[in-house]
Every structure is written in C-alpha cells, then in structure tokens.
Amino acid sequence: MAGFDDLEGAYDFSPGAQVPLTGAGSGQTAATHALASAAYRDGPVTALVEANPETKVSAPKFSLFEPNLGEAFARAVQVRMLGGARKALIQSFGCEPQTVVEHCLAANRIRRQRDARLTVVMGIFGLLFLPGVLLWLGGFQLRRTLAGAQGRRTGALGAVVLAALGVLAVIFVIRLPFTGFWAIYLRVMLVAPVVGWLWAKQICERYAKDLRSRWEGLLTGGGIGAKIPEAVPHAPGDAGAETIRLNLAKLAAEQRSNFAFYAGTKGILGMGTRWGSWHLAEELTPAEPGTEIHPFRSWDVARAIHDQLRMLERTPLHTGGFPKPSVQHWIVSHVGEGATEVARPEGQEVDAYRVKDFEVQRICNEQQFDSGNRHYLGVQFVLWDGQLVITMLVTVTVLHHTLRIEVTGHALGPVHSLFTTKPSPKTKTVSKSVRFWETKEITLPLIDTPExxxxxxxxxxxxxxxxxxxxxxxxTLPEPFGLRHVWAGKPWSNRFMADDILRTATPVLRAVHAAVLKVLKDNGVSTENFGARSGALSGLVQAAEPKRADVYDA
Known part of the structure; x- marks a missing residue:
C-alpha cells in the first residue's frame, strides 16, 4: 500500500522489550487487559460462544485433542490479525489491539515451551511403550466421548474402563503367562505411562500457575508485559520474525485508519449502535433582502464545527467536565448488515490505511447524495478506562437551498463479563471425617488427570x-472482526454509564449549532430560522432517551 513503507521504521521491537501496562494511552487499559487475559485462561472454549453467538467452534474429531478457551482464543486471534491471508479488520476503539495480539503471542510461546517438555515425556514413554500409552489414551478418549455425548454420568463407563486398565496393569506386574523379555516389557508397558503421567503432571502444574498468574495480573494491574522475542529479527535472513514485526506495524496502522463501515442496524462497526439523532435543517436565505450569500462550502462548516468541538474540554467553572476528546474526520462506507467481510480502499487517495485530507474534503463537499462514501465528523470520548466509548457524529449536507446538520450518538459498551472474571482456586466442599455434620473446603490441584x-x-x-x-x-471468530466490538455488551444496564452517554448529547449539540450559526452569520446568511430551530432542539435534547435510531418502522 502506498506510503506504508514509511511506517516500518517507527516500531522498535528491541530484544527483551515489554509491552507497557501504563503510560500515555493508559486510559484504555481495562478493556485491553480484559481481552488480553483471555489468552491465558483455561476452561471450556464454549464460553466464547455464549459471549457472542456468532462465534463458531468446529466439533473435534477426537475430544481428547480439543483446545481450551485460552488456547483457542490465542491461536484464532493470532492467525486472524497477523496471518498473511487475513482480511481487513475493524478498528478497536477503547482498546489497544496490538497489545492484545502481543499477549496472544506470548501465551502461545509459553504453551510451546510447555508442550516441548511434554513432547519429550511422550517421546520417552509414548514411543518406547506405545501399546500401553495407546490403551490408556483410548480409555480416556472413551470416557470423554461418553461423558460429552450422553451426559456427565455416562463418564462412569469410561471410569470403569480406566479401572480395568489399572487392574490389568496390577495383574501384569504380579503374574503374567509370558516369560523373558516380553514378560518384562508387558509389565512395564502399562506401568510406564503412569510414571510419565506423574512427570507430565508436574510440568502442567508449573505452567498452569504461570498462565494463571498472568491472567490475574492483567486484571489486577500488577501483571508483567508480554515478551515476544519471536518478533525481533536476529539475523538478516530471519523472515519469520520480520513478517511478524511488519504485521504488527500494519495492525497499528489499520487501527489509526479514518475509514469506517456502516452496517445497518448494527451501526458503525467498532463504534456501536446509533441511539439518538437530532436534525437542524433550514433554508439558506440572505441576511439582508436584495443581497447575496457569500459563497461557502460544506467543508467550511465542518471545519468550523471541528474547531468548536476541540474546545469541549474547556469550562467556565473550576470543576470537572469532559476529558480531552478525540475529534476526527471520518469517511464511512455502507456495508450490508449481514456482511461477512469488508474491504478498505486503495489507491493514490489512501496512505497507510488513511484517506488523505484532499479526498476527505472532496467527499465532504461533493458526495452528499446518491451512491458513494460519506463524510462524518466525529468527537469521541473513551471513558471508564476503555470500557465505554461514546461517539457523536456530525454530517453536513446542502441540497438545493437547504442546509442540514445532523448529529447522531453512538455508544459502545463494556467488554463481556467473561473477560473480566479473575481466576479462582479449584476447591471442593467435603464433610469432616470425625465431626461429619460439619464441612470443610479443600483446595484441588489446578490440573486434574484428564487435563x-x-x-x-x-x-x-x-x-x-x-x-x-x-x-x-x-x-472461528465473528466477522467482520474487530477485537473490541464483537465482545462488547450494552452500556444501558450500568446507570452511571447510561448517564454519561445521555449527558454528552446536550453540550455537543450546542457546540455544533454555535459553530454553524457563526459560519452562517459570517457569510451573510439569515440565522433567524436556524436560531429558532436550534433553540427548540436544545430544549428537546435535554430529555434525550436512548432509542433504536437505525430501526425504521416502515
């Protein structure tokens, strides 16, 4: 893509570098760390389907090989966001997707280190005593299959099979009809896998504690950064590391893109659904009869609104108020509500996934009707440590003698509660041996035998x-995929979040109208009707209520 090569030198992945957990962009750490923690989690992968039903998990051929939540999430995110054949991504507002991907890379590296040790164990005890290992694996597979297909109680049959294997192992050790080498081999064949299991259990326990500590650290703020040495080229011919480094740079560049997608009732992908809309549309008439309006264009109005919105953080009182907002001009393309992929524009008008300024101005002035992309001016607030994203969008259109200013509100809620749950120790409540009417809680190992x-x-x-x-x-992740919006919930169940969203509308609307009236006045346009309509809207917006603004009852 044109101009992208200039970005490659802006990213420094020096050896031993860690992802910072605090800093200038720390206003988004809660959502970022919640999503990143999924890479270190255990538990069933079906929890991700419950968080978003559009997530698909293909059925395993053998349940013994199925991944858990962390394994599936880390691999899927890594392939989807860094893969060579990946499709376009949706921006993750209120989140730092590069940090999440780096934690997925780190989690996969930790698991590879664990699997390398387990492979040695399997090589020693699996190859030398393969028949015995296959018998044990067959018993566990039968137990998992029966338990998963017909309910948990049916797993008792698998337990009986395992018990039978245990009895058979004891018989082989005590008495066997064979003699010589094969007698010794058959005895050891069923016992050796048990020794290998004890060794493997210690390895699994050690790495499980490491993964869980990282999971908890991300959610409590005391975690360490993700080390990704595989993204650091160690030699000129290290193509794999160089590819990862460049793909991470592309991911960061795509996150800064000013091109978005409107998907029907889903709203603008990444920004959330549209919950409110206010229109100011009046006729352009000269301020003085017999005179003409000074020529101006839609871009002049949009630029004046832009300058006014940047002043929202200022207040005449020494009190709280808006944090510094992000004000940006957006180019928005329409995609179908059920679209499974999106395509970003290419060409001379695009540089590093961003539509250039001259093209933004042209679309603002010319593409207001009929087919084509549209221009939106957005002011965005990332609140609640990244858990709430409020975006107010402004469009300026001129049709015949009518100037129309539209302000719409979009809201993206917190990430699903699945990602904010902290690890808890595995415990079991049992009766005391002597005082049996009392109970006690015992701590179970993190890794049980089936795991x-x-x-x-x-x-x-x-x-x-x-x-x-x-x-x-x-x-298989939901498409079109973006880390933040596919796992976002509705903010309206949180009273304070809902209040923040509704309170944003009034000052933004008034700032927009003030800028519009000033431009009209400076260019000799009568502001009487515009002022009256602005006053009416100013009163209506004080009773703003969330609605499904993109659903038309027609």
Whole structure:
C-alpha cells in the first residue's frame, strides 16, 4: 500500500522489550487487559460462544485433542490479525489491539515451551511403550466421548474402563503367562505411562500457575508485559520474525485508519449502535433582502464545527467536565448488515490505511447524495478506562437551498463479563471425617488427570497446527472482526454509564449549532430560522432517551 513503507521504521521491537501496562494511552487499559487475559485462561472454549453467538467452534474429531478457551482464543486471534491471508479488520476503539495480539503471542510461546517438555515425556514413554500409552489414551478418549455425548454420568463407563486398565496393569506386574523379555516389557508397558503421567503432571502444574498468574495480573494491574522475542529479527535472513514485526506495524496502522463501515442496524462497526439523532435543517436565505450569500462550502462548516468541538474540554467553572476528546474526520462506507467481510480502499487517495485530507474534503463537499462514501465528523470520548466509548457524529449536507446538520450518538459498551472474571482456586466442599455434620473446603490441584492427558496428547502436534485443528476443532471468530466490538455488551444496564452517554448529547449539540450559526452569520446568511430551530432542539435534547435510531418502522 502506498506510503506504508514509511511506517516500518517507527516500531522498535528491541530484544527483551515489554509491552507497557501504563503510560500515555493508559486510559484504555481495562478493556485491553480484559481481552488480553483471555489468552491465558483455561476452561471450556464454549464460553466464547455464549459471549457472542456468532462465534463458531468446529466439533473435534477426537475430544481428547480439543483446545481450551485460552488456547483457542490465542491461536484464532493470532492467525486472524497477523496471518498473511487475513482480511481487513475493524478498528478497536477503547482498546489497544496490538497489545492484545502481543499477549496472544506470548501465551502461545509459553504453551510451546510447555508442550516441548511434554513432547519429550511422550517421546520417552509414548514411543518406547506405545501399546500401553495407546490403551490408556483410548480409555480416556472413551470416557470423554461418553461423558460429552450422553451426559456427565455416562463418564462412569469410561471410569470403569480406566479401572480395568489399572487392574490389568496390577495383574501384569504380579503374574503374567509370558516369560523373558516380553514378560518384562508387558509389565512395564502399562506401568510406564503412569510414571510419565506423574512427570507430565508436574510440568502442567508449573505452567498452569504461570498462565494463571498472568491472567490475574492483567486484571489486577500488577501483571508483567508480554515478551515476544519471536518478533525481533536476529539475523538478516530471519523472515519469520520480520513478517511478524511488519504485521504488527500494519495492525497499528489499520487501527489509526479514518475509514469506517456502516452496517445497518448494527451501526458503525467498532463504534456501536446509533441511539439518538437530532436534525437542524433550514433554508439558506440572505441576511439582508436584495443581497447575496457569500459563497461557502460544506467543508467550511465542518471545519468550523471541528474547531468548536476541540474546545469541549474547556469550562467556565473550576470543576470537572469532559476529558480531552478525540475529534476526527471520518469517511464511512455502507456495508450490508449481514456482511461477512469488508474491504478498505486503495489507491493514490489512501496512505497507510488513511484517506488523505484532499479526498476527505472532496467527499465532504461533493458526495452528499446518491451512491458513494460519506463524510462524518466525529468527537469521541473513551471513558471508564476503555470500557465505554461514546461517539457523536456530525454530517453536513446542502441540497438545493437547504442546509442540514445532523448529529447522531453512538455508544459502545463494556467488554463481556467473561473477560473480566479473575481466576479462582479449584476447591471442593467435603464433610469432616470425625465431626461429619460439619464441612470443610479443600483446595484441588489446578490440573486434574484428564487435563494432563489432554495436554500430553496435544503436545506432539503443537508444531503441526493444521492437523491439531482438524483433530481437535478450532475457533472461528465473528466477522467482520474487530477485537473490541464483537465482545462488547450494552452500556444501558450500568446507570452511571447510561448517564454519561445521555449527558454528552446536550453540550455537543450546542457546540455544533454555535459553530454553524457563526459560519452562517459570517457569510451573510439569515440565522433567524436556524436560531429558532436550534433553540427548540436544545430544549428537546435535554430529555434525550436512548432509542433504536437505525430501526425504521416502515
């Protein structure tokens, strides 16, 4: 893409560098860290489907190879956002997607280190004593299949199979009809996998504690950054690391794009649904009869509104108020509500995913009717540490003698509660041995026997991800994909968030109208009708209520 090569030198992935957890952009850390924590989580991957039903999880061929939530999320996000054949991404407002992707890379690296050790265990005990390992794996697979297909109680049959294998192992150790080498081998064949399981359990426990500590650290603010040495080229021919580095740079550039997509009732992708709309439309007439209006264009009005919106953080009183807003000119393209992908523009009018200023002005002045992209002026507030994104958009159109100013409100709520839950120790309540009428809570190991077997079975296939996806199934993310909006909930259930959204409308609307009236007055346009209409809207907006503004009852 034109101009993108200039960005490559702006990113420094020096060896040992860590992702900062605080800093200038720390106003978005809550949403960012909540999403990043999913890369380190355990638990069933079906929880992601519950968070967004558009998420798809393919059924595994063998349940013994299916991934857990963290494994599936980290791999899916890494491939979707850094893959060579990836499609266009939706901007993640209120979030830093590069940080989330880096944590996914870090989580995958930690799991590869664990799997390398488990592969050694499987190599020693799996290859040398393959028949015994296959018997044990078959028993665990049967237990998982029956339990998953017919309910948890049916897993008892699988438990019986495992118990039978245990009894068979004891018989082989005590008495066997064979003698010589094969007698020794058959005895060890069923016992050796148990020794390997004990070794693998220690490895799994150690790495489970590491992953959980990172998960908890991200949500409590005490976590460490994500180290990604695989993104640091160590030699001129290190093509893999260079590719990751450039793709991370492209991801950051796409995040800064000023091109957005309107998807029907879903609103602008990444900004949330439209909840309110206010229109100021009056006829352009000269201020003095017999005179003419001084020529001006839509861009002149939009630029004046832009300058006025940048002053929203100022207040005549020494009190609170708006934080510094982000004011930007947007080019918006319409896509179908059920669209599964979007395409970003290319050509001389685009530089590093951003539409150039001269093209923005041309669209603002000329493309106000009929087909084509549209111009929006947006003022955006990222609040609640990134959990709430309020965007107010302004459009300026001139048709015949009518100037129309439209202000719409969009809101993106907090990330799903799944991503904000902290890890809790695995416990079980049991009766006391002597005082049986009382109970006590005991702490269980983080990794139980079925989980050790699952991780050990998957470990040798870690270096063949396509085979692992085929055998264990994979996660397919919702499209068009953006890290923030696909996992966002509705903000209206939080009273304070809802208040912040509704309070934003009145000052923004008045600032827009003040800028418009000034431009009209400076260019010899009568402001009587505009002023009266502005006053009426100023009264109506004080009773702003959230509505489904993009749903037309027609």
């Amino acid at each position: 050790v077997v699952r991780l050990s079975a998957r470990a040798p296939l870690t270096w063949f991800p396509s085979i692992l996806d085929f055998l264990g199934g994979k996660l």
